[in-house]
Amino acid sequence: MEDKQVHAGDLIVSLGGRTGRDGIHGATFSSAELTSESESLSGGAVQIGNAITEKMVLDVLMQARDRGLYNAVTDCGAGGFSSAVGEMGEDVGAEVWLDKAPLKYDGLSYTEIWISEAQERMVLAVPREKWDELRELCDSEGVESAVLGEFKPTGQLHLTYHGETVGNVSMEFLHDGRPPVIRDAVYQPPETKTLSLSENASSEHHGESLLKILGSLNVASKHWVIRQYDHEVQGGSVVKPLVGPMCDGPSDAAVVRPLLDSQRGLVISCGMNPHFGDFDTYHMAASAIDEAMRNAVAVGADPSRIAILDNFCWGYTDRPETLGSLVRAAIACHDVAIGLGTPFISGKDSLNNEFSYFDDGGEKQTISIPPSLLISAMGQIEDVSHAITMDAKEAGNVVFLVGGTKDEMGGSHYCLVSDLDGGQVPVMDVPVAKATFAAVHEVIRGRLVRSCHDLSEGGLAVAACEMAMAGGLGMQVDLSVASDQMAIELSDTQWLFSESNSRFLLEAPASAADEIAEIFRKHGVAAAQLGTMQAEPVLSVKGQDGTSTCLEVAMDSAKRAWKKPLDLQ
Template sequence: MASDVVTLWDINIRHLPESPERRTIDNHSQQTNADLRELGAIASERFGEDVPGCETSRGFLLEAELAAEEIERIAHRLLADTVIETVDVTQIDRREVPANTITVLPKPGVMDPVAQSARQAIATLGIAVESVRTYRRYLFPANASAKLLEFVAPRVLANEAIEQVVFGELSAEHLALGSSYTFERVVVPISTMDDAALERLSREGQLFLNLTEMRAIRDHFVEQNREPTDIELETIAQTWSEHCSHKTLRGPYTYEGEPGEGGLLKDTVFKVTKDLDLDWCVSVFEDNAGIIRFDDDWNICFKVETHNHPSAIEPYGGANTGLGGVIRDILGTGQGAKPICNTDVFCFASPDYAYEDLPDGVIHPARVMRGVVSGVRDYGNRMGIPTVNGAVCFDERYLGNPLVFCGTVGLLPKERSFKSPKPGDLIVALGGRTGRDGIHGATFSSGELHTESESVSGGAVQIGNAITQKKLMDVLLVARDRDLFHAVTDCGAGGFSSAVGEMGETIGAHVTLDSASLKYEGLSYTEIWISEAQERMVLAVPSDNWGELRELCESEDVEALVLGTFEEGGQLLLTYQGETVGELSMKFLHDGRPNIVHHGKSSRTPPAPLEVPSDVKPGKALHGILGSLNVRSKEWIIRQYDFEVQGSSVVKPLVGESEDGPSDAAVIAPVPGSTKGVAVGCGINPRLADADCYAMAASVIDEAIRNIVAVGGDPDRCALLDNFCWGNTERPEVFGTICEAAFACRDIAKGYGTPFISGKDSLHNEFQTPDGPIVIPPTLLISAMAIVHDVRHAVTMDLKKNGNNLILVGLTRDELGGSHFNLVTGATGGTAPTVDTTVGRSIFEAVHRAIGEGMVRSCHDLSEGGLAVAVAEMAFAGELGAAIDLADVPTSEKMDAMTILFSESNTRFLLEVPQEKTDRLLKLFGDLPIAVIGQVTEAKELSVRGAGGEVLRESIAQLKQSWQQPLK
């Protein structure tokens, strides 16, 4: 907190202008001024003046009683790169700032990781400072009006959910972090509340519980003959939230009037895994991540999380902590797994969306995309974990609710795959300190967004610090190997509330909240309990091991403290300053939530006939699909991620002659010295949901598996993860579509023998506007992980050699419903792709065997854009050409060349096979649909013949340009 006895120093750092001797680029300045220019038309219309450019700088605010020489030393030795930057050091009360200066800095209580690192670095110089804050500063021309600056600041310069905007001079008030807290036990008089009062309490308290649940809470405390405290209500709300309990998909339901046997997940993804009963599934739907057997010594675990609502409000922080959170899920699996790679999948509205059409409270999609990508990039890169696989989808319905999926794979000693806290174990908090970060994050994620969400729920956003988590990870894995704890879990949604509540569910726990280490003073006991401050884990530690664990943590500068003990009795007891502030029965907390029946109504209709505009040409359609948002190159994103760190990446996200072709999946070799590997891939195609949600779910499962198979993964050792992201499932027609998708998960997984081992759902992804809700399309992400028995046999999708045969595996059907061909050409109707698991399983096994026996030089699955896009991508990735004949393509019926080229039928691969190995490969496939359809050529063009002659002839270079240019 600011003090009257310390000096407030401003260290302002500006990028030097580029010169022949100094060829550096100020990226932040360039991006800021580009964003300002994009607002030009709107500003001119509203204010009658153009949006001017601005000068940018960054800086640090220090509270310290130090001589100017020491501040100069800090500035030049630590904080600035004096080769390309210039530094100006002043005291805040001894300078004048131009009126048209805007300073942006984190709001009090928002995590500032750069400031934390700076303070630690200053301490290494032997210099003590009271506090450090960072800022960004923008200087506009003197003739820019105040109204114009107030307009551009929240749209370009700052996110007011987490940042404060200061016009002109800064003062000490802008540095304040917290104030003293006077303890007062808060009791909520719920027993006399009627329905309206209960609903108001839920809404205004951001509990996000429905009326039935609020009544159950009231009745419980009436039976107890007492009123609840605020912390008890918050604990119940966290535990009962959709985010933590998945109550919609786990609760009772009906579909078309027929009741389910259990919850929807229990009847579908859980059931198929249980029925398959595969011995290599070690732990499924029990721990923080699903675990499968890797080899005799190691197991592999995988988890994919969503962080949608926080990313809609603060894209960088939401995505940053989304990845940080799923990494902690892996660290909290078993007794601690080592993260070995990350995945990410994003869903955005178009980055070209018109500014003037943005609803109030919505951040522009281009800014969302940049923030999300950089948030994931910074966390993974700084922790030294490679990001090896992912996807990006675009649809205007993601405008109010972008989707952010973050996944992590971990390596776990097989004897450390299970955990169990024991009565008498100490509850130890490890890692970062507790602040107001993410208050109500779990409950907030269970509601719908609206125009006021940014201001009402801004506290639900967290900011991560990857360096803190890296140190935490290193300590945790050493402590695991020393056998210093019985159990571990992460502080995710709900913070200590969920971590301790889940670990102590079967026994009980006593927590002394004033033992927690705080970032700043002023937090109430309830804020300490439900804070979602990042980089924290909770361990169950035998008391005899506490001393050794504490010394280990001190040696690595990781904070560790005892919060309480796990105790028998089935009670959760919370105390603060010696007084009981909360006491809840674990049984009521975890089993007391009333079940609410959800009703599903079918919306499936027969497909409309396909209608294609008469002027559609194959070449133009191919260029259009390659350049469309969903298919085009994502190299701009991929290149920002380090996918080589740890040295285990075998098949990388970009492959081919120039290392810029789109890989189907990733392959890593996680154990040094071993050639055994893991393939990681995914399937997602929300466009198909508009045609048929059952078909959509079936298709994305098929896509995830064939992506894995295409690089060498074993389909018989393949596990799946599901992530359902839907709108408001209270509406029967919406719940009906999620039922249909879940039924497909059950049916297709059973047919392919692929168990589900983990999952996560995110519902209520709607943004309320005065004109009605913006509802995301039903979106199912299927992630897949499979064993690669020998990574030396893994293959990539780029063509390798002139003269090799191109062999199409799988049956092409008249299935253009929901296709990218329809999207690009304006065609309508058509049948959505179907899945035949009987034939499909045989195809997967045959392709896997052919790859394992070294017959296949390259392999690419057919997905968005069908055969035409697949062969084009293989050709320009390998910088070779291809000639194919559609007359030889295996089809279900007679169909025209356009349909054969662009059908998105499932379970199809295009293989490159040497001439001398072709007969043996065809014999291996037997009666399965397969045919040689062409050859690899030296001529760098794609030529396609049909029954009537040449259908298409396109330059490979021009096709690649269409694919690469849009996001270049």
């Protein structure tokens, strides 16, 4: 079967959910400026999903694919049938019988049927001789199917409703008739401001800052929402959203086994930090990719077999400076994906996310979303028994810091909770990141590592605290070792809270330390054995002088701070 090739004479077949008014103008709503009237005018823009129907449609599609029952398939995303059929029939032509579409209820106009974005619907190009077999397959799985028309070699998109023509336009005009829109995109990154940090911050100050970061909404426990959803379907969850002896540690990524008779696993992770966009959207986008990648690698994913997706949320892109910030982020996505060999396989955008209102003085005010990019990663793990979690496992194990720490405090959570402005935003070094991911994967795959946690929001201090807290243990860290072995001059505060990219904490048996260090040397990756796991549940960090304590926090205090924002004790 040719890959997604529509042939003249193929039937246009709809599978799955019925068409309703939910989702009318969903795509236009998601990219329109919000006003006080948006809720009443666009209440139907949000589609009503049905996960059970979606799973049944997926089962049919996979069987139909394996039996060669269709020539092409696409989903009903933005624009519903209009975009699905319009795109599939571009090189041929299509005749659509809108009255044949299964409806959720009576009363829809043919226009609403054509553009509704109701969920769980797929459109297939099905050879006539395969239709009966496909219909029987759908019936056997309880999935509704219907013939909506035929792909015809007319070069026209012809719509009918109860035998009457309600639309007719040439495919050439539909796809190429509109002149391309040309807009100006201008971007000037803000000047880097000097960040003033206390040179001799006390252990008490560092401890208070750590607790504030743990209690900030971006870092605090998400178990209140995680436990509202079933992540145990069919028992295929290998690494769950919450890990550790008490099942309350923040997992870096999820690992699931889609086929229960196979050891192969699917790894799902994400990365996002809009605060970096206040400094430079290029580095924000690069850092989001880095975080999604390292989260996946931290549980055992093969970095050479990871694909990523983007989700852009931006302001009003008709403004040259706003469009410029979007273009700059897209350039970063291109550069990093090429450099890592990690393809973008899909994504979405929601633009013009702004809300206008009039203040008490009658002046129009506008609130715009900050430039935000979520990167989702999907990886593979050859054998799920090799997957590891982030919770500390055993007192006496050694702790490695992997990756270079830099003076990159711009946009950090330390600055956010301290109300500080300025500093250098984290900059991703793509070749170094690629080598680091490969080295970490090698030590995990070699079963040399007991736990692994990426360094992201809050830096080393938060990562060490989360790892120890999740395992019900403590950790002792010596920054003088990291400073000596990595030959980097930083203050204790920078070592603790910098959010430089491509870094991990690894826990390993002492007997494996030399082999791990050699693997990192082979890959040219900075790594320092800077601490050990302790039975006493306290995070204790010695400063660069090797004697004085620059941070000490009890794990029960840390866990209370981590759960406090939503009063979930």
